[in-house]
Amino acid sequence: MQLAQVVGTVVATQKSQRLDGLKMLILRPFGLDGKLGSGYLVALDSVGAGLGEVVLYCTGSSARQTEATKDRPADAVIMAIVDTVEVGGDVKYQKGKT
Amino acid sequence: MQLAQVVGTVVATQKSQRLDGLKMLILRPFGLDGKLGSGYLVALDSVGAGLGEVVLYCTGSSARQTEATKDRPADAVIMAIVDTVEVGGDVKYQKGKT
Amino acid sequence: MQLAQVVGTVVATQKSQRLDGLKMLILRPFGLDGKLGSGYLVALDSVGAGLGEVVLYCTGSSARQTEATKDRPADAVIMAIVDTVEVGGDVKYQKGKT
Amino acid sequence: MQLAQVVGTVVATQKSQRLDGLKMLILRPFGLDGKLGSGYLVALDSVGAGLGEVVLYCTGSSARQTEATKDRPADAVIMAIVDTVEVGGDVKYQKGKT
Amino acid sequence: MQLAQVVGTVVATQKSQRLDGLKMLILRPFGLDGKLGSGYLVALDSVGAGLGEVVLYCTGSSARQTEATKDRPADAVIMAIVDTVEVGGDVKYQKGKT
Numbered sequence: 001m002q003l004a005q006v007v008g009t010v011v012a013t014q015k016s017q018r019l020d021g022l023k024m025l026i027l028r029p030f031g032l033d034g035k036l037g038s039g040y041l042v043a044l045d046s047v048g049a050g051l052g053e054v055v056l057y058c059t060g061s062s063a064r065q066t067e068a069t070k071d072r073p074a075d076a077v078i079m080a081i082v083d084t085v086e087v088g089g090d091v092k093y094q095k096g097k098t
Numbered sequence: 099m100q101l102a103q104v105v106g107t108v109v110a111t112q113k114s115q116r117l118d119g120l121k122m123l124i125l126r127p128f129g130l131d132g133k134l135g136s137g138y139l140v141a142l143d144s145v146g147a148g149l150g151e152v153v154l155y156c157t158g159s160s161a162r163q164t165e166a167t168k169d170r171p172a173d174a175v176i177m178a179i180v181d182t183v184e185v186g187g188d189v190k191y192q193k194g195k196t
Numbered sequence: 197m198q199l200a201q202v203v204g205t206v207v208a209t210q211k212s213q214r215l216d217g218l219k220m221l222i223l224r225p226f227g228l229d230g231k232l233g234s235g236y237l238v239a240l241d242s243v244g245a246g247l248g249e250v251v252l253y254c255t256g257s258s259a260r261q262t263e264a265t266k267d268r269p270a271d272a273v274i275m276a277i278v279d280t281v282e283v284g285g286d287v288k289y290q291k292g293k294t
Numbered sequence: 295m296q297l298a299q300v301v302g303t304v305v306a307t308q309k310s311q312r313l314d315g316l317k318m319l320i321l322r323p324f325g326l327d328g329k330l331g332s333g334y335l336v337a338l339d340s341v342g343a344g345l346g347e348v349v350l351y352c353t354g355s356s357a358r359q360t361e362a363t364k365d366r367p368a369d370a371v372i373m374a375i376v377d378t379v380e381v382g383g384d385v386k387y388q389k390g391k392t
Numbered sequence: 393m394q395l396a397q398v399v400g401t402v403v404a405t406q407k408s409q410r411l412d413g414l415k416m417l418i419l420r421p422f423g424l425d426g427k428l429g430s431g432y433l434v435a436l437d438s439v440g441a442g443l444g445e446v447v448l449y450c451t452g453s454s455a456r457q458t459e460a461t462k463d464r465p466a467d468a469v470i471m472a473i474v475d476t477v478e479v480g481g482d483v484k485y486q487k488g489k490t
Contacts, residue, residue, distance in 0.1 A: 001220070001237060001240075001270060002237060003206070003238065007186060008130075008183065008184050008186065008190070010154060010178075010180060010182070010183055011182040011184075012179060014145055014146075014179040014181075015154075015177060015178035016144055016145065016164045016165075016178065017165075024099070024154070024178075026185055032222075032236055040130055041099060042099040042100065042101065043099065044099075047210055056206060056238060058269055058271040059158075059271055060158050060160070060256050060271050061159045061160065061453075062257065062260065062268075062271040063160065063269065064160065064163070065214065065268060065270075066212045066214065066269045067213075069269075071163055073156055073160055073163035073164045074099060074156055074163075075156040075157055075158050075160040076099055076156075077269060079211060079212040079214075079269045079270075080206075080210065080220075081210040081211065082208050083208055083209055083210075084205075084206070084207040085205075085207075085222070086204050086205050086207075087203050088203055088204060092204075106381035106386070108297070108350060108379055109376070110350060110374035110375060110376050112341055112374065112375040113373060114340055114341065114361075114374065116359065116360065116373075117374060122295070122350070124326075124379070138326055139295060139296060140297065140350060142295075158356070159257075159354065159355045159356065159453075162359070169359055170356075170359060171352055171356055171359035171363075171373045172359075173295055173353055173354050174295055174352075197416070197434040197435065197436075198433060198434065199402070199434060228400075228418075242408055243407060243408065252404060252407075252416070252434060254465055254466055254467040255467055256452050256467050257452070257453045258452070258455065258464075258465055258467040259465065259467075261410065261464060261465035261466075262408045262410065262465045275408040275410075275465045275466075276407035276408065276411060276416075277404060277406040277407065278402060278403070278404050279403045279404055279405055279406075280401075281400065281418070282401050282403075283399050283400035283418055284399055302477065302479035302480060303477075303478050304395070304448060304472075304474060304477055304478075305474070305476040305478075306448060306472035308440075308472065308475075309439060309448075309471060310458045310459075310471040310472065312457065312458065313471060318393070318448070320477070334424055337393065338393075353452075354452050354453070355452065355453045357454065358454065365457055366457060367450055367454055367455065367457035367458045367461075368393060368450055369393055369450040369452050369454040370393050
């Protein structure tokens with residue numbers, strides 16, 4: 001599992017029926033230094049994540065283990081909105097603070 | 099899941115029967131800066147994607163979760179044709195515009 | 197499977213119900229030279245691992261093969277706390293020594 | 295899925311019984327510029343591929359979806375011998391031509 | 393699948409019960425030039441591999457397809473001890489010769 005920040009959205013009308021009704025969000029990797037890494041991925045949302053939030057996502061077949069994503073043709077899902085990230089006693093991220 | 103642009107095709111007559119009747123397309127990674135990344139992959143098409151279109155694909159066992167790709171020996175499938183990509187309030191891609 | 201050191205924790209209240217009651221730990225890769233590599237990942241804990249311990253984790257669908265993580269939307273799990281790492285006759289790591 | 299060229303073979307007598315009777319081929323990645331990339335992998339053959347041929351392979355659980363590789367402990371399989379690779383209107387590879 | 397050399401062992405007493413009785417070996421990637429690559433991984437052994445031997449391993453769910461590793465929380469397994477590696481007509485490795 002990785003931490004990431006929600007930075008955008010993907011909209012598609014012509015798609016597999018099994019993706020109907022699911023939000024597709026663009027994520028950028030969240031570094032432990034608080035900076036966003038390079039690259040990005042697109043993940044389904046199972047928890048109502050919003051733009052700017054730091055989230056936890058998982059990939060592969062595990063991405064189909066939430067109620068929302070069972071049997072979906074998707075290899076990444078957001079399954080938690082992060083409150084706190086703590087490393088070596090230091091709070092690296094806390095929701096609502098910047 | 100990743101965004102990519104359809105740039106080519108692969109044709110093969112000598113192949114697993116389970117690939118019969120499926121189009122195999124060559125994809126190059128689509129960057130959020132609108133440029134294509136290096137590298138490429140081959141994906142099955144489940145939505146009628148055409149050359150030049152920006153698509154969403156997924157990999158691994160999730161690639162077998164569309165009607166078209168169930169039980170197929172394939173680890174990548176296109177399951178959406180992208181209309182809009184929006185990041186940080188900016189439209190990074192819109193279908194039909196260049 | 198990879199070796200890693202437990203360096204931190206992630207807390208999230210808004211999450212998939214299937215993650216309830218599971219500790220989410222931050223791991224950094226453990227090199228055979230005894231140094232931590234760059235990057236990190238978040239893994240579920242199935243063995244009661246603590247901060248600073250060197251652990252073994254696995255990823256993908258295999259991460260759902262412990263009693264604790266069956267059917268969970270998680271792609272990484274700690275399934276062993278390491279006692280000894282030996283390479284080419286040299287002990288590279290021994291629990292309790294630094 | 296990726297394109298690759300068959301460059302060699304691996305022979306092993308002491309192995310999982312479930313690998314009996316299957317050819318193990320060494321593949322090197324095939325670039326769209328017609329050059330072989332660095333690195334290599336070993337794949338099971340399900341289509342009678344020969345040395346020098348350009349093939350399509352897939353990885354992960356999808357590699358177990360051919361008749362030949364069902365339930366095998368193998369994470370890569372060749373499931374097509376490529377006739378033509380076309381990118382942007384140019385034929386990048388055609389079987390039988392060099 | 394990849395070739396690797398067995399270079400070490402990992403011992404852990406506090407672990408998932410499903411790992412009981414299985415040897416955990418440290419592997420380093422084996423290059424076609426006969427040199428070991430950087431990095432390493434830990435794999436379960438299903439064939440009685442010994443230190444110094446060149447082996448074939450696979451990863452992901454396929455690692456659970458040997459008799460020894462069924463339902464185990466492990467994402468890498470050694471399923472063959474390599475006798476010969478041949479590339480482009482040259483023997484790159486032969487068991488028992490150095």
